Amino acid sequence: MGMAFSFILVVILILIVALGVLVPGLQYFFAVVVPYAALLTFLAGMVMRVLKWARAPVPFRIPTTTGQQRSLPWIKASALDNPSTTAGVIGRMALEILLFRSLFRNTRLELHQGSRLAYHWEKWLWLGALLFHWSMLLVVLRHLRFFTEPVPGFVTLLADLDGFFRFGLQGLYISGVTFLVAVTYLFLRRVLIPQLRYISLPADYIPLFLLLGIGSTGILMRYFYRVDVTAVKELTMGLVTLQPVVPDGLGMLFFIHLFLVSVLAAYFPFSKLVHMGGIFLSPTRNLPNDSRARRHINPWNYPVPVHTYEEYEEEFRDKMKLAGLPVEKEG
């Protein structure tokens, strides 16, 4: 149900823009107003979200320790999986964010001969996730050529490396292909693995369909129904310089592409996609395991009622004396 709903939703979105740009005058709306509004929503939404997180304190030091602690000097501590220093934490976080370290541990459970449990090698999710995110990063960076003039050297360099292989007359961007392949894999996995399908919500399918839509319109524009790149750049530079113009010849595919990107950006801060920011702030990962060596402060630590020793002795004094246990007060 979630999947059908999300699919129809994205189809409707595509229809809206496809029909909309046919209406005279609405092109400006889809090419200028929507992207600006989406960008603003994205920025404001993310800032608010991160501020909201940051305002909540971290009362306790609760790293999940996944390696040997630092204790005695002759026992080798696991500096990255159980960091006791800030440098160690930075290393751990870098591994998580850049290489999805925790996901790399993944295994798959299987039951053999009725009762023997086995944990199998399963790095496909890790691989697919890494491929997807890194491809997307590359694609986004390559897009900077539309938003800069002159185009910075590193963007051209990235594009050259990425487009090393040829497709007909032009370079084939590997990242675009791996992006689509990886998103398709993530989608298939969600549909085909029964447990995953069971836990999936529309909120899980929507981004995947949007990304599939964005990726496939992008590829169509580049290799099959060539878009007028000069016109696109005119539009994007206009947007960047706050002097928007809508040139002729942008084409239907481009409008769909741009609209889906805008929807994704506007949807981002209100969805699970905020994991992009959350991963930096996760208290089970970004704190050193040093709370026995350095006191961690809880800003809302309030006094609580306790049962004092005096109250305890008051109740048990006679029994304690009889048993020969020392007491504070004789009477």
Added chain:
Amino acid sequence: MALPKPEELVPKSYQPPPTDWMDIPVKFRRGTYLYGARAKNLEAVGLPNPREWSPEDEDWKLPANWQEIILEGLRERLGRFRSLQIFMDCCVRCGACADKCHFFIGTGDPKNMPVLRAELLRSVYRREFTTAGKLMGKLFGARELTVDVLKEWYYYFFQCTECRRCSVFCPFGIDMAEITMIGRELLNLVGCNIDWIAAPVANCYRTGNHVGIEPHAFKDMVDFCVDEIENITGIRIEPSYNRKGAEILFIAPSGDVFADPGIYTLMGYMMLFHEIGLDYTFSTYASEGGNFGLFTSHEMMKRLNAKMYAEAKRLGVKWILGGECGHMWRVINQYMDTMNGPADFLEEPVSPLTGTRFTNASSTKMVHIVEFTADLIRNNKIKLDPGRNDHLKVTFHDSCNPARAMGLLEEPRYIIKNTCRHFYEMPENTIREQTFCCGSGAGLNSDEYMEMRLRGGLPRANAVKYVHDKYGVNMLACICAIDRVVFPALMDYWVPGVGVTGVHELLGNALVMRGESLRETDLRGEPLPVNDGEAKEDA
């Protein structure tokens, strides 16, 4: 209660049912849920809504405005815990955690997948605290807080042992233990605790320990172990209690004082302390290392934990040494100093035997006994005869909390390898940071819950069975008092022929004491293997 046969208890499949999980109401079937907290136990510590009730009742006798109380409680906690906000907002439902939970593995119940356990709370969070959830409702995984939802929380938050295994695999470190802790806090706001937690809490508050042992009885129980040690070694040990001016306050989980086989571990501690001439004292007031407050609320954890520092201060000791216990060390490592510190009246712990400074404990001033003992062995301060443990083929169970909330992995192994000659590790996906829970932690170790405990213990037992079949392992060592209490039944059921021991029991057996008589039995009074030379073993 008759238990199903082991073959019947293993799930047939892990396929989820056709019905959406939100449409499956929770069923309270004997053996799979825990009894509700008795009124007197809530009253003893001033917790709300004390009453007599049972989870099987239709009417849970909740306060009239219970929804308001819980939602307000949730709002307050969202403001207090960044962890909660991040964990509510960031799950991408990638499913990496799904098959990592022992309760899922043992039941096949999809709501035992950590991700769905979190959704139980997250769905209410969405509805009340997010725009999309408010507008779109169920379609966006949001739902109203109804009595059925509350019952589901009770069932599944007390079907999570806060073991943190899921959090090891989650790419964002989402920790179901943290969510369960807060979920239980919310349940406690309307009086929905389980009695197996509420009673120890009430006892601990008043008498200083979970079982409610009064001071004179505590002394009697320790003295019983003293007699046993004398029978076995010929050496009379004289422990002290509540003694001012001792150098070290020693706090063990009370399970080691009253429960078999924990008492053998206690004997091991005391033999070691005697042999090295440690200047230490027990306390009857702080006679509990464990802390069932951790399974109730952060506040209750703090209230019970306060006794450790208070007693250390009253007695004027220099530092505190803690026994083998799992969740006790979660509290000490991750909460104690923050909650009840600073312990500026204590000194940085230094081993009086080796001079080693425990710089890793320079602020809490509390050292784990396996750290302490590993350091003694390393510095040749004690004499060990591992041959006395030759009848044992040992494997080691990493308890969840020392493993995943501390990282105490090598120290116990070092002690075992120096006290036993036959040590075998379980498969690598089941030990160290990936260790499987005993299935009875976080206050779920009650008899009425036996079926669920056996299910939850399946993955651990399965790994023990592997080394039992392959190497003939007959002894499961651990550093947790709850483990020592719950594993015997688990082993008898899944892997008959495997006993359970604390690491310091192994040490007590191997420890060569000055002036001891020839040992004929081990600490359990069982005859030692005839020690006719090590050659036999080597052959």
